[in-house]
Amino acid sequence: MSITGISPEVLAKYQPVIGLEVHVQLLTASKAFCGCVNKYGGDPNTHVCPTCLGLPGALPVLNRQAVEFAVLAAKAINCEIRETSVFSRKNYFYPDSPKGYQISQFDKPIAENGFLYVPDASGAPKKIGITRLHMEEDAGKSVHDGFADSVTRTYIDLNRCGTPLVEIVSEPDLRTADEVFEYLTKLKEILLYTGVSDCNMEEGSLRCDANVSVMLKGAKEFGTKAEVKNVNSFRYIRSAVEYEIERQIGVIEEGGRVTQESRLWNNAEGRTYSMRSKEQAHDYRYFPEPDLPVLVVGAAWQEEILKALPELPEARRARMIAEYDLNQQDAMTLTATQTFADQFEFAAKKAKSPKRVANIILSELTSRLNLAELTQEQSPVSMEGVVLAADLLESGDLSSKMLKQLLDSCFATMEDFPAVYEREKPQQISDTSVIEKMVDEVIAANPKQVEQFKGGKRTVAAFFVGQVMKASKGQANPALLNELVVKKLDA
């Protein structure tokens, strides 16, 4: 269903085109060009000094860690690093930018020509070009009393001023709102793996502007783009892009022209609003920053930096699929965060069957965590617990039914699996003669299934195992039971 009531036939005539500009705050200890602490929040205007306040005569000194993080992030998205890059002044007036300019990079950014893959509508990987990754500094914040057109007072907090950023600019290669969502998800995942940012959208450490245009399918030139700003979650960005595509198609269908402008997303109303016109090319009067030398990141330094580049999500998934015999979907879930993947691999290496570890985590633990609204970190069951459970299943000392009961107990009392197992350990029946008797009874009661088995349908054995399990209230030793059922049926 379309959002704006435009018919699917009309929507289908147009090709949307989207390019993203993503700002990412780097997790350095201090700011980009001064020694102030780089930390979210704090009392207003307490994390400031003459340099980040832009006082006359104060000079910037580039933060080495910020450069190293920028190089790491750039490499992780397949960019080429420029040995020599240049900082430039981007001049504009804004109350929360006291210098009257932002130190950024212009025609010689630190990195260019990257890419990453996103799944398209059919799930096939689609390559999205990354034009550049450049370094810059964040501005301060304006804090308003009142809302929108009834703002009564505005305060300036410069704590954020000078926070190191990288801006990652994509090529106009994205075609749908879903691809935008996938691109951002992939990008965030990669950045989190590299550890250069916490990518916390609520605190503004990852921010995204979406450039959207539409053209008639088959047209040779892109349409005029509008830039959607102020969207603070990936889901809202998807909605904002969807809305913006339809709005522009509506404008064109009514004989109008799309204006080049910045638009704000209003989440409550589910629409975008014009913010300021960008009719003329803005003139930032970029020029090389005279207070900073050219930045040289030579081969030796690059090599040193790249030692900190971890195995990235895509590579880790491929390796784990091969190493632990996982399917794509399971590998996706297990590598969702590095910690989660580390935990799984820790358990998978210790346990006799990695496959069972994966199953316990993915089916048993995940569902219980969701139900209890707990995060992975809050799980009562440790990875040692998972290893024990997996090994007990593997050796046949625990049935999957018993495991489920024990895990339920773990979540009921928030105790780890080994403790619960020790206490509630099933009084297993491992006495061959007792189990044999139960198997005989079930076989005698089900002549039809016996015939099926003898007729070659050997999977019917599972039916008998199930019946005996039921009769024994889940306490028959599963390994022994399996063996006896087949032996009796074959006799």
Ligand code: ADP
């Ligand atoms: P500007 O000069 O307005 O900043 P750029 O060419 O630098 O524009 O591109 C900024 C972003 O907009 C990039 O992510 C780019 O991919 C995207 N973009 C450029 N042209 C279009 C277009 N016609 N439609 C959608 N996105 C576009």
Ligand code: ZN
């Ligand atoms: Zn400072």
Ligand code: MG
């Ligand atoms: Mg630009």
